[in-house]
Amino acid sequence: MSEQGTAAEERHASWLELFFDLTVVAAAAQISHRLHGAETVGQVAVCAAMFYAVWSVWTATSVYANVAGERTRRRAVLRTMLGIGVMAAAVPGVWPGLLPEHDDVPHGGSRTIAFTVAFLVCRGIAASSANRDGKVIGFWPATQGVMAAPWIVALFVQTETAYWLWLGGIVADLLFSVMGARNPKALKQRADSVRHQQEQEQRRASWINRLPFGRREDVQVKPPLITVAKVERGHLDERLGLFVIIVLGEALAQVVAANTDLDWNWQVGLASLAAFWLLIQLWQLTTLYGFSPAPRSTTPLEPWAALLAHLVVTGAIVAMAAGLGGLIPDAGEHLETKDRWYLFGGLALYFVISGVAGVIGRVRLRWFLGWQLPCLIASILLAVLADGLPAWTLAIAAAAVPSWFYSYNRLVKG
Template identity: 65%
Template sequence: MTEQTEAAEGRHASWLELFFDLTVVAAAAQIAHRLHSAESVGQIAACGAMFYAIWSVWTTTSVYANVAGERTRQRAVLRTMLGIAIMAAAVPGVWPELLPGEHDDAPRGRTAAFVVAFLLCRLIAARSAARDGQLVTFWPATQSVAATPWIASIFVPPTIAYWLWGFAIATDLAFSMVGAANPRSVAEMTERWRKRTEEQDRRSANRLAQLIERGVSPDRLPDASPTLMSVAQVQSGHLSERLGLFVIIVLGEALAQVVAANTELEWTYAVIAASLAAFLLLVQLWRLTSLYGFTPAPRSTKPLEPWQALPAHLGVTAAIVVVASGLGGLIPEAAEHLHARDRWYIFGGLALYLLTSVFAGLAGRAPLRWYLGWVLPSTVVAVLAGVLGHLVPGWSLAIVAWAVLAWFASYDKLGSRRTATDDPSAG
């Protein structure tokens, strides 16, 4: 390994990147607040679409900073930070007819602001990478976005608009995953980029020749040197750190939900039990992140490829936001039977978290013992708690949710130790 590669892999998040992450806190809080009062599948899907848009902007900017390193353009990152802040502030007014809350009091016209800010932020990341001559083939979404469905959504009724968003999101993910995983797609992308770069250089040269013919002074001529194109190489250590930090930020917002739920309540035994179990549940989520990184699955191979890691990261962070919203509704009703919506937020979110771990486990070739002894029982209990949870008070469901994750996390001590004992070549 060269000194340059070692330095790249040893690079950590900069102060600029950490400052940029603060906008995610505000965005996650706004979406969790809306999600908590959602009353239909359509409203939940709308919140999910907004979360994806914000996650996508954060991801494309972080990927750009990953490949740019010390050449990261500070102004580009700060402009994107402002864009995410605008998106977060616009959340309460995006599709008031679809989202919960007082429709008459909801600010209007925020859907256009959200969409425009989203598209501009994605454009900033793409142009910044292009100016550095970097082609990001390991996550093609950094280079472009299917803008037409997003723009069209501004001019159609909300019931049609969110279908357009869904189509755009599915296209975005499919384009990035299939494009990055298929060598032929990568080669075609590189060739298109080469032709595009050559055309831009040819236009610059022609413009320079015209200026010279007009007698423009040499010191006033623009730089027309050829663009040096290169395929960007991911810095795995830095990207894993950035994705892990995002998970910690979302966990912080979940903890804020638990604290906020306690501020105006009488601290009865039920509230104390529910709050303590919710806190311990978040501790288990943090512990799993510290054990396995941002994807909650053991791996027997090298780290996941970006096209595998980033969708898994989306699933994990979305699951945590959903669980946090459910916990915010559980604590005030700790002594009562929990509303079906909040019950399914908690256990449906846990099921999504566990299913995402299956995706990460398959990509990383996790051992069969882990699936059968830890993933399967945990998922079954989570689903049963969602179905039968109306029979018991809320505080007991908080304990069940904690127990599910406690067992899931116990593989590190029980399952991996047993595997090492059974394998003579281990250690």
């Protein structure tokens, strides 16, 4: 028994899961590029919705693999990879009415349909796989279902209405998971739902077996035992951390891509080095604290809260990546307002989550007063007041803020 417990604690991401993560790189790149070109609040909102859709598919699949372990269905994961690939390829043409006028979008609404269908199919694959295994995932119920109606109806209504339907679908998805994870009665309802689905599959299999061409052997199909899935916390934290590293990799790609078509001068070089240092600091914080940027404590976030924090942190890094993509070309000039808000607004969100994680983890007060709050306030002030500064100085400021945040581990012992 103890050997099994030790094996569970030492479980790491499989090769299949790491291969699956590669599709997220493509999706994050496309969304970050679309975000960089956004010119209205509506375009930014659509980028956020698309990121949530990709993140939710990755989360549902990763949570399923977390509870299934060695019984993870390889074909299901590979099919989901294909689905995320379709979503990534569709990103540039989703809601063409919201694209900048100078962009040529000959695909009409076909990319929106492809993105929506792929999203629903991928979520369905994760739900079906967990249900077949008889698992009830109480800590993140969205793994086993999705409110498809808003996404489907959005394909047949006016664009303005469709935006609100997407928002409603996302809010319902998150509320379903948060409320379901915190409500013991919801766990029983979920178990009854899984049992009902398995009974339907059993009746369908029995009906097929009665057909002349469907009979294989005279054995009744029995559904697996319904069990409440237990989270492999070490494995889940590792998966969430790897996702953060993937998104940081996309931010690094933005910095490299921004340098390819520029005449290199000292402003571009200094801004690029500062951007690279910023990403190094965020990487170091991830390796030190995990996906929630706060000192480790004996009171970790609940799984549902950890997933919510992870959504905000990764979304913040995608925003920072878009900001860096605009900062490098304008290194010697004033940074556009939207790019400044992407960069420092992303940093502010990052430190908001660190504060929440610190409160839950009961981190020392001096960490809040000396590191977390100063970094949060500095990020907000730079976003609001740094309009007149040249872009290269903003890059240095952006790198300095997380550098100070990371210094807590060096300056304070114990």
